[in-house]
Amino acid sequence: MLELRGVSAGYGRTRVLEDVSLEVPDGGAVAVMGHNGAGKTTLLRVAVGLLPVMRGQVLLDGEDVTRFRPNKRVARGLGYVPQGQLSFPQMTTLENLQLVSTDRAAIDEVLDTFPALRDLLARRAGLLSGGQRQQLAIARTLLTKPRMLILDEPTEGIQPNVVAEIEAVITALTARGDLSVLLVEQHVGFALRSTDAYYVLESGRVTSSGAGGAGALEAVRTAMAV
Amino acid sequence: MKHLQKWGPLVGIALIAIALLVVAPAVLSPFRLNNLGKYVCWAIAGVGIGLAWGRGGMLVMGQGVFFGLGGYAMAMHLKLEAAMATGGPDAIPDFMVLYGDGTMPGWWEPFRSGAFTLFAIVALPAVAAAILGWAIFKRRVKGAYFAILTQALAVAFATLLIATIKQTGGFNGLNQFTVFFGYNLYDPVNKKMIYSIAAAVLVVCLLVVWQLYRSRFGELLVATRDAEERVRFLGHDPANIKLVAFVVAAVMASVGGALFAPITGIISPSDVDATASIFLIAGVALGGRALLLGPALGALAVGYGRTSLSESFPDQWTYFLGLLFIVVILFFPAGLGSVWSQAVGRLRSVVRSPAVPKHRTAEPAVDDLEVAR
């Protein structure tokens, strides 16, 4: 589904990613882990097209989309939940959702996943609490009906029972087999439970990778405890 | 290397001082030197703008107002001096006879005194900027609101001047000065002296901002520019920090205006209106607003560019001027000075300039506009 080939990227003259290759198979789920500043967010930004590559290629369904703008990649099925509880602050919760789709049924469906948002539909997103905004962000992205979800620390700032809910949603969606996931997550347990492969990023390089599952926990911990 | 970093700016200021105070008077004709003097006045105002805009993030679009306060204060004194030189101690300016009823408004009276005038040149803009700034900053008006508000003030100020012919000379402004604090203004030696004063004032202003930039206040100002609300949670009132920069910038503009009057022999509404204010800004943008020497050099360059372009291409020069604005801002967002300092930076391979970070991709564009506040 998504493939990064030898990607180097950065900001200005500083390089953050160095020759990173990574693949998310159709219907597969991949976790990316690493310390603060390792370059995880940068990697995802490259994948969605918010940051140009300095070298390397980004492929979507085998097609080179390196020069595509993000909205084109979204049209091809990418869905991105950025880090930092981002929303359109002056628009109401409902308008935030309607930006993506005005289909009432579809909106209802995501609201069932995040019932807390129902009471907040008329409130401007800028007034929501951090966790409410994060829930909105995920809901909004789900509404794009993506074939592939790119999530940057989606559970940051979310209350435990909703985290569990999100985990369940992701698991359910991937189980259907038509959704791929690229997940950046600090909760190693959660990350590995929800995915079937992992990459560990250190200072912009992939230092270890492997199949997911509970067995990988130990491997990841050692890889990260350098 | 460390020494260069520390003393580099001072060396730069010293070079400017030598160029302006030693080289220029030696090589330029009296006319060209006088022209240079005019650009120097703009540069003095520009240094202040660099402080307020480059470091403080306040796009002061109405510096013409302060330039005008100083310019008119000085011009009023020179007008009275000229009148008194021929008509005795009670003489009043000629235009008040021509356009008015031959009486002088009371508020002109103190400007007969040179000392009072010098005091007013500093105090008037300081008080005006303090009141205005206090009102604006305490109410947290910023970004584009601030820019357009100050621009509107420049328009209002110029309109007010034009509408008060009997008190300010109106559209004509104030001119026909003959004496500058006792010195004959037609004597080339004296003109050179006034030029030298202006150049020296510019150097002093550069030294002042040099110290401000390296001081903790300078860092706090940049912090306020980047995240004003956050500064509150360091225990500072950002309004006060901005106010200081705004007042200093206003005083510099005023001093520039005060020297502009005797150097050009005139101050009129078109020297202080919105367009004039934008040209002040343009110089600063060209040179590099966040740099130490950028604003001054940029103002000098714009002044020189206006003169030489209009001399070489009297009918097409506004095209060039327009293109200059576009090209510089588009391609050198941090000013032409940044090209140089980047080259130096590359040499040292350390970028220590506290200028705006080049890539602020993570932030929404609205931030600068405060739409979201």
Add this chain to the structure above:
Amino acid sequence: MNDDYLEIRGLSVEFDGFKAIDGVDLTLLQGRLHFLIGPNGAGKTTLVDAVTGLVPATGLARYRHRDLLHTKSHRIVRAGIGRTFQTATVFEGLSVLQNLDIAGGVHRSAWRMALARRGTPSYVEEALETIGLADLRDKPAGVLAHGQKQWLEIGMLLVQDARVMLLDEPVAGMSAEERAETGELLRRIGRERTIVVIEHDMEFVRSYADVVTVMHAGKVLAEGTVAEIQADPRVQEVYLGRQAETSAAEASQEVDHA
């Protein structure tokens, strides 16, 4: 009893008819790590906002005989109450060092403000070491990663010498090791300070909390030790969820591995 505690009585915050905080009573004592948890939208951030002058509130919030609800933000900080923000906000254009130095500048005189910094003040040096950003001291804060910015914010509170620290999700987005380091740091500096931490990560709460207050819908739902809170069915209902047990089990397993 000493004066060094923050007292909150009957605190309420209302937005256009919506009660975000509804009569909260809290006493925050020095020397204890006080955790504030609760569902998204419970009013935790709003509580901190109210105490630091960011939103108008009614009721009472007092520290060292000072009425916080009628004090401007920057004066509250000067009184020794510091905070961080849920989305880290540092001065992007300034270096890490400058960020810290500025934070230590509250009580500098006007004259000293006009002077340049000479060398690195010892408390800044100390903070740099404490937050582990010593190597990045000359980097503009704007280029730091998410978690690094959060550390920088804590560092700024340190040099500010805040007696009360209100930390809004300071470890969100940090890896397990980094959380542990931060937790230890908080424990160390918490001995002579009053520290309130807002957090959703129950593992972290379990490891470091001395007292936990649970908020729900603008009210205090429960208060007590971690064990008491976890056992409270109401807290499980609105916050921890059905999986509270399983995730607790899993978490302890993770801790064992760490």
Add this chain to the structure above:
Amino acid sequence: GGSKSGESSSAESCVDTSGDTIKLGFLNSTSGAMAISEQTVRDSLVMALEEINADGGILGKKIEPVVEDGASDPAVFAEKIEKLLTGDCVAAVFGGWTSASRKAMLPVVEADNGLLFYPVQYEGLEASKNIYYTGATTNQQIIPAMDFLKSKGVKTLFLAGSDYVFPRTANKIIKQYAKELGIEIVGEEYVPLDDDDWTTQVSKIVKAKPDFVFNTINGSSNVGFIKAYYEQGLSPETSPIISVSIAEEEAPAMGKDVTGQFAAWNYFQSVKSPTNEAFIKAFKAKYGDKRPTSDPMEAAYTSLYLYKALVEKADSFDVDKINAAADGVTFDAPEGTVTIDGENHHIAKTGLIGRINKDNQFDVVWSSDAPIEPDPFLKGYSWWDPSGE
């Protein structure tokens, strides 16, 4: 150091008269708000220059023009004239329009002992030995206009002007003279130069119902005034306008049929004289059939010929010699014969009142018949009190 005040130093002239050309400066605003008016002055200066050069130049020297843009900014005028006089060493400068620009140039041209030829009607009350004023002063335009109004039996007058020096001073004179003539001023309104909205002011004219409106508006603001005037139902039948700044160029630009309105000038394209015919022909040949001729451009054209006449009479380009020879120098201008007053450096001009016809030309309805001697300070008018209101 430097000298204290007192000994005024007169600059040494740097004009180079040794070659077979002589440099003259043309200083008009070709950018900014005043370009609207000043461009036409520039055009006719260029035409006069070409004619003179084709005719052998001045004292056998071809004119070499040095062109500068005053940019509608008095400070720029001051800078540029200094550059022209001391840098380019031109023998004389031609240009300026607003009184602000003239006032800005005056001290410079005096200090450098240069020459400026100023081609626009203005508010008077000035005379410099270094400036020749080839447009009208008030007693050649404003006062004749008032005499004309009196002759028409006008009882009430409304004053509309731009908010700057010329209209305000002109109106000061008008008000004093109106009192003398027994004409009542029933309203006085000003609008900034760059403002086009005259609605509110015109509604006051509607209310005041004056016999005549005296219009001292300058530049594009006239369009706004004229449109508002007709929109609110005013017309030459009810309250006609007499203007001092609307000429052949402006009349068709109003977007309104202004037939029947009046203007006071010293030249109209319709003036019948062989010189004028030649002038019009040459102008249209050079700038196109559509371009009319008008008073300011005629005054500018005349100024260059007057300069030629002055130099040839003095047989020198030297300013002092020119000034010494100035009195009585004449030129057979398109407007008629004009004569320089050696005392005040203005010229004697014939006062004309024209009425606009449907071709946007002016039919002369009143004439002073003989040229009026310039009296910039209105010394010959007993009712004039400079310090009165």
Add this chain to the structure above:
Amino acid sequence: MDAFTTPLLAGAATGALLLIAALGLALTFGQMGVINMAHGEFLMAGAYTAYLTQQVVTNTDISILVALPVAFLVAGLLGLLLEVAIIQWMYRRPLDTLLVTVGVSLLLQQLAKDVFGAQGDPVHTPGWLDGNVDVFGYHWPYRQMFTIVLALAALGALGALLKYTAYGRQIRATVQNRDLAETMGVSTRTVDRVTFFVGSGLAGIGGVAVSLISGTNPNLGTTYIISAFLVVVAGGLGQLKGTVIAAFAVGIVTAYLTDWYSSSMAQVVTFGLVVVFLQLRPQGLFTVRTRGLA
């Protein structure tokens, strides 16, 4: 009575004109954050379009009606050109757009002068607008009523566009967070271009209305630009409702002040009042706040 009605009605017409100019700005400035100082020159382009249309469609009764859509198109395309050539590179530094567009405004003014001549060109009022109706002693020109109708029509069209189409949400989303909007599938490039086209096109329509007051001239834009910006600022960025109220308030207040004092003083006092007003409502009439430091 007429002392009351005259400024009210005349001021409403001025306000309507400001509103049309400000509506365009409310889009390009209020919504997109671009401080386009060349907006006045787009107004000028509209006025010249009115003049040129009259050269082609010589029946002045219909030429104005033809000129309206043509001016919208001409000014809109100019705006589009500006966006594509320059503005698109500058969305992340909105304050700088101010300076770039000052350059553009200089270029366009000089261009107009060189193409059309320094002297203005006439625009004839159509016969059906040539007249007035007596309202309590004020001879209210049809032209002023037309201006008001035109402004309200433009307002209605724009309001509907923003409210009832997806485009309205997309433009708001784009300005509030460009990257995020892009990743929500919004083509921010298209949104930018459409917005600039429509905003500039509105200026063209305003230009036609202005040409009925003052014909054409190369400096026409400078007369309106600062007042129009002031209106947008006082109205609150991104809020049409505020813009409308501010436009009419500025127009009518100026008219009363003009009536009582003078045009110059009215300008000065009105600017002063806006400053005072922003003291009371620092973010304009209706701009909404969000939480925290964001």
